Amino acid sequence: MLEIKDLHASIDGTEILKGINLTINPGEVHAIMGPNGAGKSTLSAVLAGNEGYEVTQGTITFEGEDLLEMAVEDRARAGLLMGFQYPVEIPGVKNVYLLKAALNAQREARGEGEIPAPEFMKLVREKLAYMKMDNSFLQRAVNEGFSGGEKKRNEILQMLVLQPKLALLDEIDSGLDIDAMKVVSQGVNSLRSEDRSILMVTHYQRLLNHIEPDVVHILMDGRVVKSGDKTLATEVEDRGYDWLTEGSVA
Amino acid sequence: MTGVQGFLDQLGARKQLDAEPSWIAARRQAGAARFEAVGFPNRKNEEWKYTDVSAIAKQQFALTDNADFDRAQLDAMMLEIDAYRMVFVDGVFSAELSSLEGLEGDVSVEPLSQALASNHEAVGGALGRLNNVDFSAFSALNAAFTAEGAIVRIGRRVALDKPVYLLFVSRKQDAPVMTHPRVIIEAGSQSEATIIEHYIGEEGAANLTNVVSELFVEKAAHLVHYKLQEASTQEFHIASVHIEQARDSHYRSFNLNLGGSIARNDLVAELNDENAVCDYYGLFFGRGRQHMDNHTKVHHNAPRTYSNENYKGILDDRARGVFNGLVHIKRDAQQVRGYQNNANLLLSDRAEIDTKPELLIYADDVLCSHGTTTGQLDERAVFAMRARGLDEAMARGLLTLAFAGEVLDSVNEPNIALRVERAVAGKLPDRFNLQDLVEAQDA
């Protein structure tokens, strides 16, 4: 599904990612943890195609294609979707319109026609109900005036409608109350299938209790310093990160 | 010959009205004299500081006397709406292209020449009352060339079943022409009507349209006035719109500008009695080297009068825009509310806007506010939308449309809204797809 090899990326001349290697197979859920400033969001941004970052070395292959050669929108249409750590407010653009335009863009890329309005509305309503959001969210401008938790739900709502092959979730758990955490996790879990993968960034073990990862990676100072199964997350929660650098130095 | 004299020389070529009434002759002379005295405005003139009209002064414009235009071509250009339609081709009325069938009751829609011929005294009270020769050099010129235009009279308590559609077509010809139409709208007390002034042109048409409109909104009348300017990008479009409002009247203007090389609109509303409400909505979208200038004025001449203004400017490439909005509240015009907002979106580094809101308040118990902002598209939003699969053009189009939304959402004529949307947003899914969505949602 996704293969990252020796990825180096910098911003404004400062190298942030310093040689990342990561492989995600279909059906797998991977979690990335690591201290603040380690480069987790940078990695997500590079995967999503944010032009502010310069890839100086390495390759990323997504479903056999050279991801770095693909435009932002083409990545999304091919099924790589990013759930943002800080979802952007888009005043004046209704949620329902963005959803429909996004879904149609994806369908068009697959050579399918526009989705008929009634079918679309049925789909969207179903997903809204799943995310425990009321219908009024559709008519509101994207994220405008949404609470932090509502913004995160809205990110997952988009995922549920667009059904990505690979969902990138950057700190989808931050700012969520306990109930919202359940709803969001359920949403994410419903995306899981044999041929879909998830890469999520988090600081907390708590999320991983809800969405069980197959692999946990620890990212520090632009490198994956350790990978393991979900017990690694528990270990990090107990011991912090310092032992990992000490370990690598020793 | 060009310049002031070149324009005056054309007066001889002007089509004479049959038995021109003496007051018209006097007006024309007064207009010519005034124009000769003041000449074209230049940048020292505060009202024209940012709008250079020397390209107009330098050009020689002829007059035309025929309204020949291909029917099919017109059909393709005009709005698809069910309306009472009068068509003017380079200022000349075309009965053939017009369609006034079904108009009945206390309403008249006719070319100015006809109204003058049949009863000139009935026109005398309105023509020139709100726009005398001294409003601007262009108004003087319009008066000097008084000949044709549209006059719409809506009787007391009449609620018009269809809009009145005044279509002005500018042809591309070997030599540019000028037209000086006058539009007079009399909305009788308690009447309700929608007037659409629409300016279109063949590609490459480089004529001068210099129109003056005078609108009288009587007691408790409701008048919605669209002015959709879609002339060619070589056209010179100068318009003065003057509105007089009586007690309890409601006037709503949509001043939508997409075309023109130089497009200048002056709007002046006189709110003369209590509870008169005036809404000014404006949208201008300039590209290439288009220059778009809107000067609006609202005079609150009586207590408890209300105005609400929202102008949006979108400028791309090297286009320039000017917005100048005056809210004037007379002494003793208490408990007035006057709101003004102007927001501009610059889509290119080389686009420019000059904006100047002015409040002149001589009463103390009033609620007034104005705000003006100028910005660019939010690149983070563009990215967020692309990250959902929308291509860049669509993302920018949607955001641009969202910017225009506050004005466009108030447009109640879907065909007009659609034209503006298409122009502003470029490639976009149909508005009606969206309409479907909203309906499906409500169902």
Ligand SMILES: Nc1ncnc2c1ncn2[C@@H]1O[C@H](COP(=O)(O)OP(=O)(O)OP(=O)(O)O)[C@@H](O)[C@H]1O
């Ligand atoms: N424009 C910039 N110039 C220089 N450094 C930058 C710039 N933008 C980000 N950085 C740095 O890149 C590093 C990685 O940031 P990133 O957002 O990827 O971290 P993170 O792992 O997501 O952290 P957090 O857990 O706090 O979200 C940080 O040290 C940050 O300060």
Ligand SMILES: [Mg+2]
């Ligand atoms: Mg981060």
